[in-house]
Amino acid sequence: MRVHSAWMITFLTCSMFLSSVVAKGWVKYEGRKGPGKNKHIVFITGDEEYRSEEAMPMMGKILSLRHGFDCTVLFAMDDATGTIDPDNQTNIKGMHFIKDADLVVLFTRFRELPDDQMKYFVDHLEGGKPVIGLRTSTHAFSYTRNKASEYAHFHWQSKGWEGGFGQQVLGDTWVNHHGHHGQESTRGVIEGRHQSHPILTGVKDVWGPTDVYGMAHLPDDISVLLHGLTLNGMKSDSLPNYDKPLMPVAWVRETNGKHGELNRIFCSTMGAA
Numbered sequence: 001m002r003v004h005s006a007w008m009i010t011f012l013t014c015s016m017f018l019s020s021v022v023a024k025g026w027v028k029y030e031g032r033k034g035p036g037k038n039k040h041i042v043f044i045t046g047d048e049e050y051r052s053e054e055a056m057p058m059m060g061k062i063l064s065l066r067h068g069f070d071c072t073v074l075f076a077m078d079d080a081t082g083t084i085d086p087d088n089q090t091n092i093k094g095m096h097f098i099k100d101a102d103l104v105v106l107f108t109r110f111r112e113l114p115d116d117q118m119k120y121f122v123d124h125l126e127g128g129k130p131v132i133g134l135r136t137s138t139h140a141f142s143y144t145r146n147k148a149s150e151y152a153h154f155h156w157q158s159k160g161w162e163g164g165f166g167q168q169v170l171g172d173t174w175v176n177h178h179g180h181h182g183q184e185s186t187r188g189v190i191e192g193r194h195q196s197h198p199i200l201t202g203v204k205d206v207w208g209p210t211d212v213y214g215m216a217h218l219p220d221d222i223s224v225l226l227h228g229l230t231l232n233g234m235k236s237d238s239l240p241n242y243d244k245p246l247m248p249v250a251w252v253r254e255t256n257g258k259h260g261e262l263n264r265i266f267c268s269t270m271g272a273a
């Protein structure tokens with residue numbers, strides 16, 4: 001009985017500690033041993049469709065535990081209740097952690113952050129630091145409230161800076177569901193010309209429950225790593241739908257920061273919790 005009581009006290013203490021940390025708007029995982037030691041990754045979540053607030057803490061934990069990275073995961077928050085709320089499009093706490101990030105992983109959808117929050121992400125980008133964009137990050141930002149914002153051109157339908165952040169930085173903005181959303185999953189087909197790319201090391205079979213996104217504006221400077229084959233079903237062994245052509249679903253590119261620094265970009269339109 002004493003053992004059970006001690007375990008329960010420990011469990012409740014840890015739970016209360018974790019709850020207090022999440023209530024601030026972020027969780028942190030300290031890296032152990034590995035090649036990522038002393039490197040810091042910041043994950044920005046905020047996606048009510050594919051539950052990035054569930055997926056990215058798991059990714060952060062894996063990268064810290066197995067590879068040594070210090071990982072910080074940020075969340076869309078409801079300040080009134082202190083709870084994670086991906087439906088809140090205008091508030092992600094802890095953006096200041098990006099100041100010392102070596103890499104930012106973005107998995108957001110239609111966010112419109114206050115300028116004082118958005119500035120940290122833009123500074124990272126303009127400083128020539130690497131960014132990974134996942135799934136809905138092709139349409140990560142939607143400026144429909146404060147169109148006078150300094151960062152309104154990041155809007156996914158931006159004119160002038162065509163297609164905003166998605167098209168100008170990642171490679172494309174939101175176009176359409178090429179696959180039938182919720183009914184047709186995706187098999188990743190490795191691009192033979194880049195099969196020796198370091199990102200594909202150890203990669204063989206790739207499948208995900210998300211459908212293939214349509215692409216229409218991808219620039220010539222990308223290197224496609226995976227093409228998406230639409231499947232007639234939501235299982236990895238579902239038969240292909242050959243009536244739908246392959247679309248790029250993972251690629252890399254390099255862009256220049258504000259002062260000429262080189263941004264290394266990876267984007268994948270696959271991904272869900």
